[in-house]
Amino acid sequence: MLNRPATETQITHFQRLWLYMLVALVFAFLIIPCVIVIPMSFSGSKYLEFPPRSWSLQWYEAYLGSPEWRAATFVSLRAALLTTVFATTFGTLAAYGISRAYRAASSLARGVFMLPMLVPLILVAIGCYFVYAKIGLNGTTTGLVMAHTVLALPFVVIAVLSGLASYDMNQERVAQSLGASLPWAFLTVTLPQIRLSVMSGALFAFVTSFDEVVIALFISGGENATLTRLMFANIRDQIDPTVAAISSLLIGLSIILLVGSHLLRGREDRK
């Protein structure tokens, strides 16, 4: 088995053993920090241990029992859901406009919509903090959702543009020639066919907002402090096992979202 050639160039599996081992090690490096916290969060002792000597739900109880953590979770979820709504709507409209406008206009717009992905986050954070201070948006949900929507826009635009690339725009022109107005043609003919791309864009928008730390550190605070802000302060100042429970829940969430995006992509490919 090991002496069989692995590729067209007649390298055997045995000669490639080092490659397999190296890749396995890198995979272990990548995955261990993502899962090790889960068993530890069920530890029954006062400290985090692996493997735990006794099991309990004490850290989950501590999390759910704390008004502070609960409020922060609520703030983050609300901001993420609002961001998803705005970023998905604006991003889908923009992608549709970009794909159909004149080339010069669309390449300019494309550049503008990629900016939030390329500008260093710390600069966006202090910029927002500065301007929000002038207009009283610091510590508000509105300010946070505005900033997160901007961060999420590139991901939605990229996702929807890739959906539109494999869609035949003539269908919409046919609908128009049969008397449908442009908005009606878009809503009833185009949108249903690119809905998977729109949904995967929405998923990205949600994650972008929910996981965002740097901007939240600067502009969220008081009763509108996000979960990430609270976690950051907690991790910096002490190792509180409550964070292990929250982390495990977040890892669970990212697995659900990963599976969701995988299913969306799979269905897109099959079309």
Added chain:
Amino acid sequence: MTMVLNHTGIADADHNADALKRQGSRERRALASLTLPGAILIFLVLILPIGWLFWLSFFGASGEPTLENYTRVLKPIYVRTFISTFEVAGLVTLICVLLGYPVAYLLSQLSERTAGLLMIFVVLPFWTSVLVRTYAWLVLLQRTGLVNTWLIDAGLISTPLPLVHNMLGTVIGMVHVMLPFLILPLYASMRAIDPVYMRAAANCGATPSQAFRQVFLPMSLPGLAAGVALVFVLCLGFFVTPALLGGGRVAMWAMQIANNISVYGNWGAASSLGVVLLVVTAIILYVFKRLFRVDSFEGVR
């Protein structure tokens, strides 16, 4: 009679075409305006504030126009931060290339199905919050953390090693965050290399390593360059992981900017540091785009 009919027919067609064209351009303008809600938001949250900070960076603490914010960037303390940021970014990028290239290569040689399954190892970290992963590294690497406990229990060391709150911990954590950013574009570009080239090289008598070095490696360079540029640039502006794993011992550009605001309240200094970071980022992305004909840095996720 026929002439006239013909003539009016043409005139009608012209008229029709003109009207269609007018309607078409009206429609296209309307379509372009669909980008406005998002573009206005980007202007308000991103372009306006950064433009304002840029303007601010040319004024001193008492409001007089000056270049002192930029001359201060040349002071030893900032230069040291600048150098150490580049060192960390370079080191992290190098390690990412050394670890990521073999992974992307092996994945690109497997069937799409198998590669898709193994991709979970790359994509799951990608979807997991940076904060959660940084916390996990802290749990693993701290003095009483798992790695030290295991090493002591195994009798390999007697006192805990300083694995975190220093450069080592910062680099480990950053590599973990950045590796998927390198592997994903690299894998995509390697997938696009037709295996027929390697077969042809073998047919022409190339040994496997010759074929790899002279055929596969050069063709994978644009994808590698895209990944390298992205990782390096993200490292330059990285805040969360160095702030938590560096323990104040690793001076990074982004932390310097944050400190100037939260500790000293010095907007001019923070702005000039931010402007320099933005310019450096833009130059690196532009150079890579030109040099390696990287199509885009889009679609990383």
